[in-house]
Structures are given as C-alpha cells and as structure tokens.
Amino acid sequence: xxxxxxxxxxxxxxxxxxxxxxxxxxxxxxxxxxxxxxxxxxxxxxxxxxxxxxxxxxxxxxxxxxxxxxxxxxxxxxxxxxxxxxxxxxxxxxxxxxxxxxxxxxxxxxxxxxxxxxxxxxxxxxxxxxxxxxxxxxxxxxxxxxxxxxxxxxxxxxxxxxxxxxxxxxxxxxxxxxxxxxxxxxxxxxxxxxxxxxxxxxxxxxxxxxxxxxxxxxxxxxxxxxxxxxxxxxxxxxxxxxxxxxxxxxxxxxxxxxxxxxxxxxxxxxxxxxxxxxxxxxxxxxxxxxxxxxxxxxxxxxxxxxxxxxxxxxxxxxxxxxxxxxxxxxxxxxxxxxxxxxxxxxxxxxxxxxxxxxxxxxxxxxxxxx
Amino acid sequence: xxxxxxxxxxxxxxxxxxxxxxxxxxxxxxxxxxxxxxxxxxxxxxxxxxxxxxxxxxxxxxxxxxxxxxxxxxxxxxxxxxxxxxxxxxxxxxxxxxxxxxxxxxxxxxxxxxxxxxxxxxxxxxxxxxxxxxxxxxxxxxxxxxxxxxxxxxxxxxxxxxxxxxxxxxxxxxxxxxxxxxxxxxxxxxxxxxxxxx
Ligand SMILES: [Zn+2]
Numbered sequence: 001x002x003x004x005x006x007x008x009x010x011x012x013x014x015x016x017x018x019x020x021x022x023x024x025x026x027x028x029x030x031x032x033x034x035x036x037x038x039x040x041x042x043x044x045x046x047x048x049x050x051x052x053x054x055x056x057x058x059x060x061x062x063x064x065x066x067x068x069x070x071x072x073x074x075x076x077x078x079x080x081x082x083x084x085x086x087x088x089x090x091x092x093x094x095x096x097x098x099x100x101x102x103x104x105x106x107x108x109x110x111x112x113x114x115x116x117x118x119x120x121x122x123x124x125x126x127x128x129x130x131x132x133x134x135x136x137x138x139x140x141x142x143x144x145x146x147x148x149x150x151x152x153x154x155x156x157x158x159x160x161x162x163x164x165x166x167x168x169x170x171x172x173x174x175x176x177x178x179x180x181x182x183x184x185x186x187x188x189x190x191x192x193x194x195x196x197x198x199x200x201x202x203x204x205x206x207x208x209x210x211x212x213x214x215x216x217x218x219x220x221x222x223x224x225x226x227x228x229x230x231x232x233x234x235x236x237x238x239x240x241x242x243x244x245x246x247x248x249x250x251x252x253x254x255x256x257x258x259x260x261x262x263x264x265x266x267x268x269x270x271x272x273x274x275x276x277x278x279x280x281x282x283x284x285x286x287x288x289x290x291x292x293x294x295x296x297x298x299x300x301x302x303x304x305x306x307x308x309x310x311x312x313x314x315x316x317x318x319x320x321x322x323x324x325x326x327x328x329x330x331x332x333x334x335x336x337x338x339x340x341x342x343x344x345x346x347x348x349x350x351x352x353x354x355x356x357x358x359x360x361x362x363x364x365x366x367x368x369x370x
Numbered sequence: 371x372x373x374x375x376x377x378x379x380x381x382x383x384x385x386x387x388x389x390x391x392x393x394x395x396x397x398x399x400x401x402x403x404x405x406x407x408x409x410x411x412x413x414x415x416x417x418x419x420x421x422x423x424x425x426x427x428x429x430x431x432x433x434x435x436x437x438x439x440x441x442x443x444x445x446x447x448x449x450x451x452x453x454x455x456x457x458x459x460x461x462x463x464x465x466x467x468x469x470x471x472x473x474x475x476x477x478x479x480x481x482x483x484x485x486x487x488x489x490x491x492x493x494x495x496x497x498x499x500x501x502x503x504x505x506x507x508x509x510x511x512x513x514x515x516x517x518x519x520x521x522x523x524x525x526x527x528x529x530x531x532x533x534x535x536x537x538x539x540x541x542x543x544x545x546x547x548x549x550x551x552x553x554x555x556x557x558x559x560x561x562x563x564x565x566x567x568x
Contacts, residue, residue: 155517163485172490179483179521179528187517 001308002075002338010068012038014364022357025339030361036342040313046070047111049104074111077308081110112310114299120291124271124278131269139194153187165258181247189240191264199224205297213289213328218274227266288320309337318343433478433495435460450474452507458482462550471559482513482522508536514550527568538565
C-alpha cells in the first residue's frame with residue numbers, strides 16, 4: 001500500500017503542504033515545532049478521520065481559519081483511491097474518488113497504517129483502562145462487529161449502574177436488574193471472545209519483535225486477564241451464561257457498590273518482560289522497546305489481515321532509543337513497505353540508504369532534499 | 371441596551387423551548403415568526419392545540435391515540451383479535467399500519483425501559499398488557515432495535531411466559547439504534563413477516 005500524494009490545507013500549523021512521498025522509507029528531519037508530528041497526524045487523520053493524539057477536530061484547525069482539508073491518493077491492491085476529508089463548522093465530510101461519502105466510516109481503513117508515537121509509552125505504564133482501550137481500538141480494526149458490541153455493552157453497563165443506584169435507594173425492585181444482566185452478558189461474550197483471539201496473536205508478534213530489537217536479551221509478552229475467572233473455553237453461549245450467573249451472584253454487592261464489578265470493562269491486559277509485569281518493574285529502556293515492538297507487531301498483523309503492507313509511521317522514534325537499538329529498528333524497516341519517520345537529528349540521514357527519501361521540514365514548510 | 375428578549379415574548383420563547391426537539395434558537399425563530407402572523411392565524415393555531423389536547427386521548431384498550439371512546443383499530447371488527455403487536459408509541463402504530471402487513475391489534479407501551487431516564491416497567495402500560503395477553507394467541511414485540519429495546523423485549527417476554535402465549539419479535543434487519551418510525555414500509559413488512567419466537 002502506498003500513499004502517493006498528500007495535500008494539506010490549514011491543518012494545525014500547516015497553511016498548505018504538498019508531498020509526493022517516496023515508496024520506501026521517508027525520513028523527515030526538522031527542529032521541534034516544525035510540524036513533523038502534525039504531518040504524521042494528518043496522514044493518520046486521512047486513514048481514520050481522527051487524530052492519533054486523540055485531539056478534538058477543532059484543535060486540528062489552523063488558528064483563525066474556518067476550514068481544513070486533508071487529501072491523499074492511495075494505491076492499494078484493489079486499486080487507486082482518492083480520499084478527501086474536509087472539516088468546516090464542527091463537521092467532517094469525507095469524499096472517496098470525488099464522491100461524498102454518506103458516512104465517515106466509508107473512508108476509514110482504505111488507507112491502513114500503524115503509528116508509533118512517544119505517547120505510546122503510556123500504554124505500557126499507565127492505568128489498565130488505557131491498555132483496554134488499545135485492545136479495543138485494535139479489535140475494532142480487525143472485526144467489524146466489535147465496535148457495535150462494545151457500544152451496546154457500554155450502554156447496558158450505564159443502564160445497570162443507574163438501576164443499581166435506584167435499587168439501593170429503594171426506588172426500584174432488584175428483579176428488574178435481570179434484563180440488564182442478560183443484556184450485559186449477551187454483549188460481553190463476543191468482546192471477551194475477540195480479546196481471547198487477538199491478544200495471544202498480538203503477544204507472539206510482540207515477542208518476536210522485542211527479541212529482535214533487544215538482541216534476544218529478554219522475552220516480552222502480552223497477557224490477558226479476564227475478570228471472569230475461570231473463563232469457560234467452550235464458546236460464546238457458555239461465556240455469556242457464566243457471566244450472567246456471576247452477575248446475579250454479585251448483585252447484592254454491586255447494589256451497595258453502585259457499579260458492576262465484573263465484565264470486559266474490568267478485564268486486564270498486561271505487558272510482561274521475562275515474566276515480570278512491565279507496568280511495575282520495566283526500566284525506561286524496556287518500556288520504550290515494548291511500545292515500539294507493539295506497533296511493529298500491530299503492523300505485521302494488519303499486513304496479514306490485509307494481504308498487503310500498511311503504512312508505518314514512526315514519530316520521534318530516535319529520541320526514545322539508543323544507537324544500537326535504533327539501527328536495529330531501522331534495519332527492520334525496509335521490509336515494512338512505505339514508512340514515515342520523523343527526527344530532529346541530522347545523524348539519522350546517514351542510516352538511510354536512499355537520499356531521495358530525505359525531507360526537511362522547517363516552520364511548516366516541507367522540502368525534499370536533492 | 372437589551373441583551374435578551376423581555377416580557378411576553380420572552381415568556382413565549384421559554385414555553386416553546388420546552389417542547390421536544392426545540393432548542394433556544396429554534397424557539398426564538400418560532401416566536402418571532404408567530405408574532406408577525408395575522409392575529410386570526412395565531413388564534414386558529416392556539417385553538418387547534420387546545421382542541422386536540424381536549425379531544426385526543428389514549429385508547430382505553432390499547433393506548434393508541436383516539437378521538438372516540440376507543441381507537442379506530444380496536445373498533446374495527448374485521449381485525450384479528452387473537453394477536454397483539456406491542457409498540458413504544460403511537461407513531462410506531464402509524465408506521466406498522468403503513469407497511470400493510472399487519473391486521474391484528476396493538477398495545478402502546480408509552481416508552482421503553484431505561485433506568486438512565488428514570489423509566490421502569492411501572493411507568494409503562496405493562497400491567498395492562500398482561501391482562502390483555504391472557505385472551506390472545508400471539509404477542510409480537512415491536513420496539514425499536516436498541517439495547518433498551520432488547521431489555522424491554524426480554525422483560526415483557528418473561529412476563530408473557532407463564533401465560534402460555536406465543537411471544538415473537540421482529541426479524542433483525544432494522545438498523546440498530548434506528549427508529550421504526552423512519553424504517554421504510556418494505557423493511558418493516560419484511561421484519562414483521564420474518565418475526566421469530568423469543
Ligand atoms: Zn385501541
């Protein structure tokens with residue numbers, strides 16, 4: 001998969017920007033604040049209609065302006081597509097091949113990519129909710145029904161919580177909880193099942209990449225700890241009925257807590273290095289390597305699913321790695337299809353074989369080196 | 371300098387903005403429109419509101435809207451009295467009638483179960499439904515497809531079980547989160563024909 005051209009209008013600090021990316025590795029060198037991250041953010045926006053930094057759309061708009069656009073031409077296995085996303089007055093409108101898309105979701109995924117950014121370190125060290133969100137985002141990309149189930153699950157969760165409080169105050173009868181427990185269990189089961197499938201696959205790809213980058217010094221993995229424990233292994237019906245029974249058993253306690261104490265929203269996902277929890281024991285160097293390995297793993301699984309290489313975006317990766325690991329990382333990239341790397345450091349240019357792939361960025365202006 | 375509407379006009383805007391789906395700005399626009407109309411037109415509009423409020427009431431049997439003692443559908447002797455279709459509101463009755471695929475009676479719940487909105491079974495016409503269901507063969511639950519709709523369907527079907535009545539629901543195919551009111555007649559007819567037992 002290739003991004004053949006990119007045009008940005010009023011995106012962040014970039015009044016206009018045109019780029020015809022190189023087919024392999026694109027190295028973008030420039031000082032902090034030049035707009036390098038914004039450029040990667042724009043590519044991510046074109047792929048997903050969202051910022052990878054989870055910024056609200058209005059923050060993507062250049063100051064004092066009213067509209068912004070991100071336009072790109074993508075060549076995939078199934079052909080050439082022109083994507084355009086316009087933002088105006090709080091609304092996004094997507095166009096595919098010049099035609100207005102009825103839903104934004106129509107453009108999502110035409111351009112597939114993985115992005116590493118320094119914020120990814122939070123996934124390793126931060127609260128469990130962040131890791132759950134990572135898995136959820138990931139599962140949503142892999143399985144179309146996941147988002148729908150997740151949405152329904154969250155609604156059922158809010159409804160049950162509300163009813164728990166009403167029961168606690170004596171305003172509702174406890175037996176009214178039953179239908180919400182049924183709804184919760186129905187929508188939880190597919191989520192749990194998907195997580196059971198996806199996490200081990202991600203774990204083994206993560207482990208392989210981590211071993212490569214660390215020179216086989218350590219083993220890394222990803223562990224799924226469902227809150228429903230032990231978890232029945234025989235399929236969706238049984239997971240659902242077991243969870244429903246468990247919810248019923250916990251009803252009394254949940255009423256006094258005012259919240260649901262079991263289910264996918266309480267599942268844990270943990271990174272491990274040599275069997276130890278990374279959120280507690282990993283060094284800064286290990287955390288960086290885990291975050292990077294995770295994105296490389298994600299890239300690989302996406303490639304397996306799509307049957308072609310998605311884009312790989314690496315933001316400021318060298319500030320997170322030492323020389324040895326950096327050159328190992330770079331040595332992996334030629335196999336990854338089209339890659340975009342940003343850096344503040346000139347020295348990276350010596351590690352890139354083809355000078356045509358080097359771009360310089362300063363104060364929102366991008367130029368290809370000759 | 372006046373920074374907001376005052377007096378009678380402000381009161382009208384306040385009243386209008388309490389209507390469903392009307393925000394502050396729409397309320398202002400409507401109010402400004404109304405005061406520019408000929409007096410007779412506004413009087414006629416006000417009279418229409420009062421008259422409909424006075425004469426339209428829920429049918430005592432099914433909860434559908436009616437101007438007579440009971441609604442047209444309950445009064446129609448040609449309809450199949452062995453089957454009841456349970457819906458959220460009177461708008462859904464119109465939609466299902468429009469599909470032309472249904473000839474039985476209705477039961478309007480007056481909402482769906484949603485603890486977040488403070489709506490429990492006791493706020494709906496569930497008890498009335500239990501009474502009516504004893505005399506029929508089939509109850510079709512046709513609430514909007516959503517998590518709350520599913521929970522309501524579950525709740526009602528559990529109540530129906532001991533009565534020995536067949537309980538069915540609309541076939542899937544209606545967009546989730548969509549409203550029966552906006553479903554086209556063909557889709558709705560298909561959902562009715564392909565209904566499944568709960
Ligand atoms: Zn009636």
